[in-house]
Amino acid sequence: MLDIKGVSKTFNPGTINEKAALRSVSLHLEDGDFVTVIGGNGAGKSTLLNTVAGTYFPDAGTITIGGVDVTRLPEHKRAKYIGRVFQDPMTGTAATMQIEENLALARRRGASRTLRPGITRAERGEYRELLKTLDLGLEDRLTAKVGLLSGGQRQALTLLMASLVKPKLLLLDEHTAALDPKTAAKVLDATEKIVQRDHLTTLMITHNMRDAIVHGNRLIMMYEGRIALDISGEEKKKLTVEDLLAKFGQATGSDEADDKLLLG
Amino acid sequence: MDLLLSFFNSLPNAVGQGLIWGIMAIGVYITYRILDVADLTVDGSLTTGGAVCAVCITMGWNPWLSLLAAVLAGMLAGLVTGLLHTACGIPAILAGILTQLALYSLNLRIMAIGDPNAATKATLALSVDNDQLLLSSRYIRYTTLENPLVLLIPVTLLVIALLYWFFGTELGSALRATGANQAMARAQGINTSFGKVLGLVVSNGLVALSGALLAQYQGSATNDMGRGAIVIGLAAVIIGEVLLSRVFRNFALKLLSAVIGAIIYYAVITLVLRLGLESTDLKLLTALVVAIFLAIPYWKGRYFSKHFRRGGASHA
Ligand SMILES: Nc1ncnc2c1ncn2[C@@H]1O[C@H](COP(=O)(O)OP(=O)(O)OP(=O)(O)O)[C@@H](O)[C@H]1O
Numbered sequence: 122m123l124d125i126k127g128v129s130k131t132f133n134p135g136t137i138n139e140k141a142a143l144r145s146v147s148l149h150l151e152d153g154d155f156v157t158v159i160g161g162n163g164a165g166k167s168t169l170l171n172t173v174a175g176t177y178f179p180d181a182g183t184i185t186i187g188g189v190d191v192t193r194l195p196e197h198k199r200a201k202y203i204g205r206v207f208q209d210p211m212t213g214t215a216a217t218m219q220i221e222e223n224l225a226l227a228r229r230r231g232a233s234r235t236l237r238p239g240i241t242r243a244e245r246g247e248y249r250e251l252l253k254t255l256d257l258g259l260e261d262r263l264t265a266k267v268g269l270l271s272g273g274q275r276q277a278l279t280l281l282m283a284s285l286v287k288p289k290l291l292l293l294d295e296h297t298a299a300l301d302p303k304t305a306a307k308v309l310d311a312t313e314k315i316v317q318r319d320h321l322t323t324l325m326i327t328h329n330m331r332d333a334i335v336h337g338n339r340l341i342m343m344y345e346g347r348i349a350l351d352i353s354g355e356e357k358k359k360l361t362v363e364d365l366l367a368k369f370g371q372a373t374g375s376d377e378a379d380d381k382l383l384l385g
Numbered sequence: 386m387d388l389l390l391s392f393f394n395s396l397p398n399a400v401g402q403g404l405i406w407g408i409m410a411i412g413v414y415i416t417y418r419i420l421d422v423a424d425l426t427v428d429g430s431l432t433t434g435g436a437v438c439a440v441c442i443t444m445g446w447n448p449w450l451s452l453l454a455a456v457l458a459g460m461l462a463g464l465v466t467g468l469l470h471t472a473c474g475i476p477a478i479l480a481g482i483l484t485q486l487a488l489y490s491l492n493l494r495i496m497a498i499g500d501p502n503a504a505t506k507a508t509l510a511l512s513v514d515n516d517q518l519l520l521s522s523r524y525i526r527y528t529t530l531e532n533p534l535v536l537l538i539p540v541t542l543l544v545i546a547l548l549y550w551f552f553g554t555e556l557g558s559a560l561r562a563t564g565a566n567q568a569m570a571r572a573q574g575i576n577t578s579f580g581k582v583l584g585l586v587v588s589n590g591l592v593a594l595s596g597a598l599l600a601q602y603q604g605s606a607t608n609d610m611g612r613g614a615i616v617i618g619l620a621a622v623i624i625g626e627v628l629l630s631r632v633f634r635n636f637a638l639k640l641l642s643a644v645i646g647a648i649i650y651y652a653v654i655t656l657v658l659r660l661g662l663e664s665t666d667l668k669l670l671t672a673l674v675v676a677i678f679l680a681i682p683y684w685k686g687r688y689f690s691k692h693f694r695r696g697g698a699s700h701a
């Protein structure tokens with residue numbers, strides 16, 4: 122479903138701030154793969170997701186989604202294949218617009234925007250039902266401005282928006298990191314449900330190793346712009362946090378794993 | 386008592402001016418409030434609208450056609466600013482200033498079109514008696530159909546109705562999303578560059594419409610009629626919001642409040658002129674008023690943020 126081949130990205134090349142964020146990364150995801158991504162601060166996780174989403178173009182390599190080469194496709198054009206939830210709850214929704222308006226915008230992801238009504242009566246009913254499944258009481262607040270919602274409610278809404286039109290690829294960048302533990306668990310729960318329900322091919326970045334182990338069928342760990350570990354299948358199911366730390370040390374020849382990963 | 390009387394006497398004119406500038410304020414509302422861009426093109430495109438309309442009318446064009454030509458010219462100006470911003474990567478404010486500056490020269494040339502004796506002109510007079518005009522300030526106190534309000538009120542309402550419809554469509558919603566949150570808009574497949582260009586085109590079309598109406602109303606197009614227009618537009622938007630935002634929640638009413646803001650602005654201006662200020666002092670006064678009204682929310686925000694901003698999301 123997703124094919125990343127030899128992708129490199131260097132920020133500010135030729136300056137003292139030069140930073141090689143991705144070094145020839147290759148990654149292949151099968152249809153329905155749910156891959157968790159871990160790694161220390163600055164390892165290149167967000168850069169990887171952003172290059173896939175088209176926030177910026179890679180310096181080298183190709184990215185293919187469902188057989189379509191999107192390497193040079195602008196962000197808004199490849200949005201039809203991709204659902205996204207960001208770390209900052211502010212990023213994924215339009216705060217000054219209503220809940221139903223945000224959903225209506227997401228409903229039209231990948232379609233051309235015409236002079237037809239921006240939202241129809243039938244949609245409203247549908248959104249109410251969908252919001253009920255989140256169990257956050259949002260179904261009675263369709264016309265409330267999203268800016269009035271809590272961070273957790275906004276992330277749950279963004280998740281719903283990301284999956285409203287079934288994406289070929291779901292990209293989650295630490296989407297629970299800004300939430301309190303209880304809300305984070307709730308949003309993660311909703312994530313798991315939606316991914317299962319729609320069999321979404323998913324890349325989820327997290328700083329929580331336990332979450333990375335519990336969720337998904339495959340786990341990759343990034344280190345200095347490379348994929349340092351790639352664990353799937355039975356091996357992933359039996360994985361513990363201690364295993365992970367040990368493996369990371371072997372793979373990178375460093376013992377900084379503990380503080381970098383756990384404190385990150 | 387005399388003062389009050391002469392103030393009330395000039396109120397109809399303030400309403401006429403206010404309605405015309407209200408259309409311009411709606412244009413400013415679209416860029417400043419919906420798209421979140423401060424577009425300085427408008428100082429130039431207002432004059433362009435007046436100049437094009439005046440030239441067309443003096444050449445004997447149908448006044449409605451002249452109005453349309455003015456709107457198209459304004460849209461073109463907006464397109465230029467939009468492309469300078471999106472396709473050339475120039476910051477929006479600077480892109481607007483560049484277009485505005487270029488329009489200064491162009492407007493002088495436009496006003497000389499059809500005059501074999503001049504290459505440029507700084508004013509172009511229109512006469513109610515000799516030219517076919519849609520409105521004139523001469524009739525502002527008449528109780529006949531010639532009264533300019535008979536035209537201005539429906540035109541304003543039509544503009545509001547059209548925009549209300551447009552911003553409710555898929556395309557219009559996409560534009561609002563572009564202004565509200567670009568990252569979100571792009572993630573939802575919205576071409577934000579196109580949205581910004583479209584917004585600037587629509588906005589400057591309205592500004593030029595306002596200029597075209599103004600030229601007819603005051604009986605001339607002048608090269609400096611648009612100077613400081615952006616500030617007047619902002620003043621109207623802000624006055625409208627400060628006074629009416631609690632009552633007017635609906636989008637159409639918000640547009641209407643910009644128009645009401647413009648009318649209030651001109652009523653106040655009329656009053657201070659009666660109080661003895663020179664008309665040349667007005668720009669200073671306007672700048673002061675806008676600066677204060679823009680500063681108030683900022684100061685309020687700073688005060689409240691002490692209580693709210695702690696422990697915000699960390700950046701990755
Ligand atoms: N837009 C940018 N401009 C310049 N440098 C950048 C940019 N984005 C990321 N970087 C740098 O690239 C490196 C990788 O950053 P990235 O955001 O991908 O890390 P990450 O793995 O997501 O880390 P974190 O866990 O802190 O989110 C870092 O050194 C970062 O400073």
Ligand SMILES: [Mg+2]
Nearest residue numbers: 166167168701
């Ligand atoms: Mg990151």
